[in-house]
Amino acid sequence: MSSKGNLDNLVRSGGLKTEPPDRKECEGLLRSAIDRLKDAHNPALSFASRFDLAYNAAHALGLTALRRQGYRSDKRYLVFQCLVHTLDVDKAQVRLFALCHERRNLAEYEGYMDVDEVLLADLLAATDRLLVHVQRAVADAE
Numbered sequence: 001m002s003s004k005g006n007l008d009n010l011v012r013s014g015g016l017k018t019e020p021p022d023r024k025e026c027e028g029l030l031r032s033a034i035d036r037l038k039d040a041h042n043p044a045l046s047f048a049s050r051f052d053l054a055y056n057a058a059h060a061l062g063l064t065a066l067r068r069q070g071y072r073s074d075k076r077y078l079v080f081q082c083l084v085h086t087l088d089v090d091k092a093q094v095r096l097f098a099l100c101h102e103r104r105n106l107a108e109y110e111g112y113m114d115v116d117e118v119l120l121a122d123l124l125a126a127t128d129r130l131l132v133h134v135q136r137a138v139a140d141a142e
Helices: 003-012 023-040 047-068 076-081 091-110 117-141
Strands: none
Touching (some): 023 047, 047 076, 047 091, 076 091, 091 117
16 A cells, blocks of 8 residues: 555544645744754753653654645654655654654653663664655655
8 A cells, every 4th residue: 555545544544634734834843853853962951851852853853744745643653653654764763753752751741751871862863864854855845
């Protein structure tokens, strides 16, 4: 099944909604992601801040890719899962974002932050790669 077919199946199941792409929204999401990712690379910030910034940058990039295709999701994890369809991101990278989503939820809703420098480094590297994918997709569309 095509990527569009998979995304349309998620619409039918209620996981995604169709919504026309909005260039200004996508530009704002991309700007936010770039700023957050830059700050996330700052070693002077706390682990929790850097992790939060990197995670939210990745989410903004994933949402940019989804919105460019004409879809929206209220579920953060779906934004990451859809990356295999919106940007042809490999499944290992999606699994990393899913793990970070779980860790983010533990910190956000249960107050538990597992300081894992290797995971942060992996998240930063994966988000850097995701930024390149999104920027390339935007440039190719212009």
